[in-house]
Amino acid sequence: MQLDEVELFALNQLFNAHGSPDESVQAFHYAVQQRCITAAGFFSIIKCLHPSAHIQPRQEISKSFSHPQLKKGGMFVCWVEPDMTLCLEGTAAHRNWPVALVPQALQASVEGQR
Incomplete structure (x- = not known):
């Protein structure tokens, strides 16, 4: 599966220290293996097809962010396996x-839970 715009946004937030789109976080560099809804958000397992200097094995990175629909904000967390x-x-x-x-691939299941 291809990266969704939410996953791409999250990876750019996490791995792009300068705030502008970077060649290392392009959708074609990744393949989504699994997605699921969690009690507090979502979880995706993504294979990095073209390693870059920004993403290193055995790395954990997190970043808080704001969104109009999240009054107290949210957080993206990513663990990079070996x-x-x-x-x-x-x-x-x-x-x-x-x-x-x-x-988007999970939105129908979220709406169905309500």
């Missing part, structure tokens, strides 16, 4: 994760 598999999680600080920030 085989360059990325475990990406999006979580809300104190309320439900907004559907607008769920990868």
Whole structure:
């Protein structure tokens, strides 16, 4: 599966220290192996197909962010396994994760739970 715009946004937030889109975080460099909804957001397992200097094995990185639908904000967390598999999680600080920030492939299941 291809990266969703939410996953791409999260990876850019996490691995792009300068705030502008970088060649290292391009959608074609990744393949999504699995996505799921969690109690506080979503979780994706992503294979890095073209390693870059920005993403190193055995690395954990997190970043808080704000969104109009998250009054207390949210956080993206990513663990990089030795085989360059990325475990990406999006979580809300104190309320439900907004559907607008769920990868599109999972949005129907979120809306069906309500």
